[in-house]
Amino acid sequence: MxxxxxxxxxxxxxxxxxxxxxxxxxxxxxxxxxxxxxxxxxxxxxxxxxxxxxxxxxxGVEHHIDEAGLLGRTRDLLDSPPDAVVVTTGIGLRAWLDAADTAGLSEALAQMLTTTCTIARGPKALGALRGAGAEAAWVSPLASSYEILDHLLDAGVEGKHIVIQCHGAGDDGLSEALCEAGARVTPLTVYRWGPxxxxxxxxxxxxxxxxxxxxxxxxxxxxxxxxxxxxxxxxxxxxxxxxxxxxxxxxxxxxxxxxxxxxxxxxxxxxxxxxxxxxxxxxxxxxxxxxxALTCTIPGGLLRVHATDAALGQRALGLSPGGLAVARLLASRPGQTISREQILHVLPGDSTDPHAAEVAIARLREALASPASIRTVVRKGYRLIDAG
Structure with a gap:
């Protein structure tokens, strides 16, 4: 991690x-x-x-599952370009181009994409196509394979040769559905999802x-x-x-x-x-x-309390777990007096010493760099000043 x-x-x-x-x-x-x-x-x-x-x-991603087979199919497509190419993922198209580059085929592949009807499954696939110098004839608005299937079936696929660049988990049944509609389909597995x-x-x-x-x-x-x-x-x-x-x-x-x-x-x-x-x-x-975020406006600025730290304005405070717990308690009740016993209750450990609460407040004041933001209420506790 x-x-x-x-x-x-x-x-x-x-x-x-x-x-x-x-x-x-x-x-x-x-x-x-x-x-x-x-x-x-x-x-x-x-x-x-x-x-x-x-x-x-x-x-993870496992690239080039069968690079020799992928390059062989790429050469076949360059010799006899398909009627349409479906690009399902940006990472898949880029990996295909990278694999083609190892055999000196990347320029020819990019050129084929510019002259062939290409369909992109969403913005990432479209971005990869444009990066290769090509433009999509149609883009699935919801990045859905089912939208692509409907679009192709509406256009008519009988007798057409369609290439599908599969995503990491397959092609969502596109190949089977298009074959049933009379198309000749070449699926390309460039990568797979892994552990x-x-x-x-x-x-x-x-x-x-x-x-x-x-x-x-x-x-x-x-x-x-x-x-x-x-x-x-x-x-x-x-x-x-x-x-x-x-x-x-x-x-x-x-x-x-x-x-x-x-x-x-x-x-x-x-x-x-x-x-x-x-x-x-x-x-x-x-x-x-x-x-x-839990927020309140204090004399020093806007205090935001997050999961593991707090920030005042644009500055992270770098609080300890105890300091963060006290900041969260005070910020949850701005303007209200919080007793030392309440502060001790949220501090790590089981201390009952009021001095521990005083030390925690002193350190929080120091981190805030705004001592006036926390007011001592004599014999009662402490109050976070609400400047909102």
Missing amino acids: TNSAAPAAPEPGGHGFVDAAFTEVLAGARVLITAQRRAEDLAAALKRRGAHTVIASSM PPDPDAVTNSIDELRAARFDAVAFTSSPGSAAWVRSLSSARALEDVREQNLAGRLVLAAVGQVAAKPLVDAGFDVGHPDRGRMGALVRHISARVTES
């Missing part, structure tokens, strides 16, 4: 400086990334907004999910979402995590409707952006985590 702490914000005028109000909206938040491909890119984008990230890929590359990372992430140590979980593919649900179920953590999610304490965010579906089917509340792009997913996570 890869842990990535949020980097320090660049100084104004320095290289890469961006307005902090834009970049640090996730300061203090912790996000679990379940993807494998481009996981580091997603983590970097979230870190630029201040998040701490953990990568625990729920499944997680780091099973221990998945196990550790589930333990941390049980302990409510994440603010959000990000998903980028339907198979990955389904594998995550299976992992939770196998670990008997499904109910615990779902309860956090439905209570609004854990945000689940998918890149699109297709990636969200296995989670919705498992009873989770899942959000997704309107556009299936990584940037849109990052913005969506930022908005949802901000909405779900």
Whole structure:
């Protein structure tokens, strides 16, 4: 499991400086990334907004299952181009082009794609086609194989030669249905979904999910979402995590409707952006985590309490578990007096010494760098000043 702490914000005028109000909206938040491909890119984008990230890929990718067979079929297609090519995934098309490149066929394959009717199953497949210099004749709006089947059947496929670049779990029955309609189908298996590359990372992430140590979980593919649900179920953590999610304490965010579906089917509340792009997913996570955080306005600024830390304005406070528990208690009752006994109750351990509560408050004041935000109420306790 890869842990990535949020980097320090660049100084104004320095290289890469961006307005902090834009970049640090996730300061203090912790996000679990379940993807494998481009996981580091997603983590970097979230870190630029201040998040701490953990990568625990729920499944892996096995490339070039039968490279010799794939190259043989590629040569056949170049010699006798098909009537249509169905591109189901961006990763699959790019892997096909990479495999073709090892045999010196990538340029010819890209050229064939520009002159053949191509159909893309959603924005990722379309992006890969455009990256190869081709344009799709039709794009499935919902990134659905069933939409593609309906489109092809409406157009008529009898006697047509159709190539299907299969996704990691097959082709959703496209080949069989098209063959029954009279088409000649060539399925291309470029990669398959496999087990997680780091099973221990998945196990550790589930333990941390049980302990409510994440603010959000990000998903980028339907198979990955389904594998995550299976992992939770196998670990008997499904109910615990779902309860956090439905209570609004854990945000689940998918890149699109297709990636969200296995989670919705498992009873989770899942959000997704309107556009299936990584940037849109990052913005969506930022908005949802901000909405779900416990917040209050104090003299030092906006205090946001997250799963494992808190932030004041754009600054993560780096609180200990005890300090975070006290911050959460005070922020849940701004303007109200909290007794030392109540503070001792939320601190780790079983101390009954009032001095322990005083020390915890002193450390929280220091972290806030705003002593006036917490007022001592003589003989009664402490009060977080509500400046809202």
